[in-house]
Amino acid sequence: xxxxxxxxxxxxxxPRRADLPFWVWLLCGILIGLxxxxxxxxxxxxxxxxxxxxxxxxxxxxxPTATTTTAKPRFDFYSVxxxxxxxxxxxxxxxxxxxxxxAAPAGAERKRLVLQAxxxxxxxxxxxxxxxxALSGYRAQVTPVSxxxxxxxxxxxxPYADLGELDHAREALKSSGIEAIALRENG
Numbered sequence: 001x002x003x004x005x006x007x008x009x010x011x012x013x014x015p016r017r018a019d020l021p022f023w024v025w026l027l028c029g030i031l032i033g034l035x036x037x038x039x040x041x042x043x044x045x046x047x048x049x050x051x052x053x054x055x056x057x058x059x060x061x062x063x064p065t066a067t068t069t070t071a072k073p074r075f076d077f078y079s080v081x082x083x084x085x086x087x088x089x090x091x092x093x094x095x096x097x098x099x100x101x102x103a104a105p106a107g108a109e110r111k112r113l114v115l116q117a118x119x120x121x122x123x124x125x126x127x128x129x130x131x132x133x134a135l136s137g138y139r140a141q142v143t144p145v146s147x148x149x150x151x152x153x154x155x156x157x158x159p160y161a162d163l164g165e166l167d168h169a170r171e172a173l174k175s176s177g178i179e180a181i182a183l184r185e186n187g
Contacts, residue, residue, distance in 0.1 A: 088113070088182040093167045113166045114158035115180040117173065126153035129178075133157070136176050138169075159185075 040046050117133060117140060120126045126142045133140045133155070143154045157173075157180070160166040166182055173180045 086184045088163070088166075088184055090182075093163050093170075093182055112159040112185040113163065114156045114160070114183050114185055115166065115170055115173065116154055116156050116183055117178050117180045118155045120153050120155075121151065123153045126155050129155045133178070138173070156183075 118126065118129045120129075123142070123144075130140045130142055138157055140155050140157045143156055145152050145154055157169065158166070160169065163182075170180050170182060
C-alpha cells in the first residue's frame with residue numbers, strides 16, 4: 001500500500017509560482033493607459049483636442065447697416081442697460097476734453113460720469129481689481145448689480161466732474177494696463 005502524505009508535505013514538494021511585485025502591475029497599467037490615449041489622439045477619435053480655435057475678430061466700431069441678412073441673437077441687457085447707464089463714445093470724450101466744460105443749468109437732470117474698470121461674477125475678483133487700483137493710487141468702489149437674476153460686481157472709479165477729467169483718468173488707467181469704459185449714470 002502506498003503511504004499517505006501529509007498536506008504540508010504536498011505543499012512543500014509542489015513547485016512554487018513566482019508572484020510579480022505590485023510595481024510591475026502598476027507600470028503595465030500605466031503603459032497600457034498611455035498607449036490607449038495615444039491611439040485615441042492620433043486616430044482622431046477625440047476631435048476637439050487637436051483643433052485650435054481661431055482668434056476672435058474684433059467687433060466693428062460702426063453701426064450695422066440694414067443690408068445685413070444674418071439674424072443676430074437678441075439679449076435682454078440691450079433693453080435693461082440703457083435704463084441704468086449709457087456708454088460715452090470716445091469721440092465725444094476727445095472733443096469735450098479739448099474745450100472747456102459748460103456750466104450745467106440748475107434745473108437740469110444731473111448725470112454722473114464714471115469709469116468702469118471691470119465687471120465680475122465673483123466678488124473676490126472684483127475686490128482683487130479694486131486692490132490693484134488702490135496700489136496704483138486710484139480710489140474705486142465695487143458695486144453689486146443684478147441683471148436678469150445674475151449677480152455682477154462692477155469695479156468703478158469716479159464720479160468725475162467733466163469729460164476732460166474723465167479722459168485724463170482713463171488715459172492714466174490705460175497706461176497702467178487697465179482698459180476702462182466711460183459711462184453716464186442716471187443720478
